[in-house]
Amino acid sequence: MSAIPADSAAATATVTEETITGPRPPISRRVKQRLTSRGATAAAIIIATLWTIPTFGLFISSFRPEDAIQDSGWWTFFSNPQVTLENYADVLASGRSSSPNLGQYFINSLAIVIPGTIFPLVIASMAAYVFAWGRFRGKDTLFIFVFALQIVPLQMALIPLLSLFINLKIGDFQLLPAGTYAQLWIAHTIFALPLAIFLLHNFISEIPNEVIEAARVDGAGHATIFWRIILPLSVPAIASFGIFQFLWVWNDLLVALVFSGGTADVAPITQRLAELTGTRGNEWHRLTAGAFISMIIPLAVFFGLQRYFVRGLLAGGLKG
């Protein structure tokens, strides 16, 4: 994953080199661009700076010693640089009693996000296949209904879903006990389905008819067609939605607050971080490092797979 940003950095480097030393565009075009863009470039740079500084300040601070963070602003770092990894060690270590123990929560986030992405993708692909290629009465109506479910805010489902999970018992055996990941996986899967089915259906229905007919003539059943033809051909759509869902689950707070129970056994890192800002809002050495640990994975996904991410966003604005 890290190879991709490095590549693109190299690419931009060569581009600037070329513009300095390489062949120049014809004068008329250059002038035209200059005239319209000098003030605009300045404005763009101001916006870009404004948008970057908050994150940058936090990033710098996460490497400063606790005393330095508390006694002086992060901008003094440049006149008096002091670098330490102590903040990161402190928030990750599980041995120390005062540590927020973020390492464990980080693992919880991973444990939540992997099934939380795979489950809806598979279930939605199956449904999308039937909606695209199956023949049955009421298909269109049902599809529109599923699509329309996107407008139900997940807030509307939280209270009843929680009590359903609690009451789901066989005898005394609780099927989905609190304090496991199961409730979170299922909740995230449910909330992802309407959008996932809609997007994947759009893609799967574009697959040429001949491909599927040819497979049927060869005697392939639906299961074979689905796994051998539909899924491989749908990889771009699956990737886009997969990344979108991955980031959505990783960054979620509301579903976690309702279904995780908040313990170090289950709760994701976002929930822990939110808790820390409430209870230890002035321990900036911990908050800064903790915030960055929570952002590492999404930022890596973002910089590595930006193109797919954008595509997912373009298609998936209605989720939530």
Add this chain to the structure above:
Amino acid sequence: MEDFGEKFVQVGVALAIFAGVVGLIMLLVDRAPKSFRDKATVVGFLLPAAVLLAIGLVGPAVQTTFLAFTDRNGDPNGLDNFVWMFTQPEALVTLRNTLLWVVLVPLLSTVIGLAYAVFIDRARGEKALKALVFMPMAISMVGAGVIWRFVYAYRGGEQEQIGLLNQLLVWFGGEPKQFLLDAPENTFFLIAVMIWIQTGFAMVILSAAIKGIPMEIVEAARLDGASAWQQFRSITVPSIRGALIVVVTTITIGTLKVFDIVRTMTAGNFETSVVANEMYTQAFRANEPGRGAALALVLFLMVLPVVIYNARQLKKQREIR
């Protein structure tokens, strides 16, 4: 570390069970007698999604609607929850704040995002400039909350400031300010965080739309001597109208549901609560599920017209094409 192992055993078991269920469906579908194999496929492939949506979304939404008309003991209480929402001062503040959010965030994010997209269009280093503004989109709202709490951090006047904004105030000779505590302007400082996140979204989509404007039109306008502003007004904006609608409606819906930012930065205290946050507080902290459900219902009713409008516009565009 054994903890680590145990957690991944949980994940592994879950994935195995899931694979087993899906595999079983596939097997049954393929082995079904030829005469109703197609029917079996339809049922088998739709079943998991249908069951989950029915028990997890449709049922709960209906239940919540009924719950909105009950009190904390689950007895029907007519419109009491809604009367509470529209008369109690603290609930009214919540509604007012939501209104402020929903007007300011889509408006400012779209305007700034559009301006930025136009400014950097075909500029040198466009990709990098885009990534900088787009990056907040990938950060969780909790992370964004921490980032901005640090920007707003407050120290008494005699101490050295550690928050950038207060330091700027001091440098320009002002007094440091409790940005997140002083109502009512603190709501605006929370709104700024959402604008910071959503501008990147607006910019990316509008930039894609701008690149789709046919070059000939732009060239023709240039030859006619149109100024940059005239080009922007009479060519760029009308050409990307569809994208603008999508951006504004999408951000509006996202803003109506905003929860994490308020939760992380003020927890809804100091008169900063919004509907989605109040819904959580009432239902899961204050033990008032009826009020929480009523707020969720209001949220649904607020989102509804935006979605319908959006769907209509999309349909119109499809028809034109």
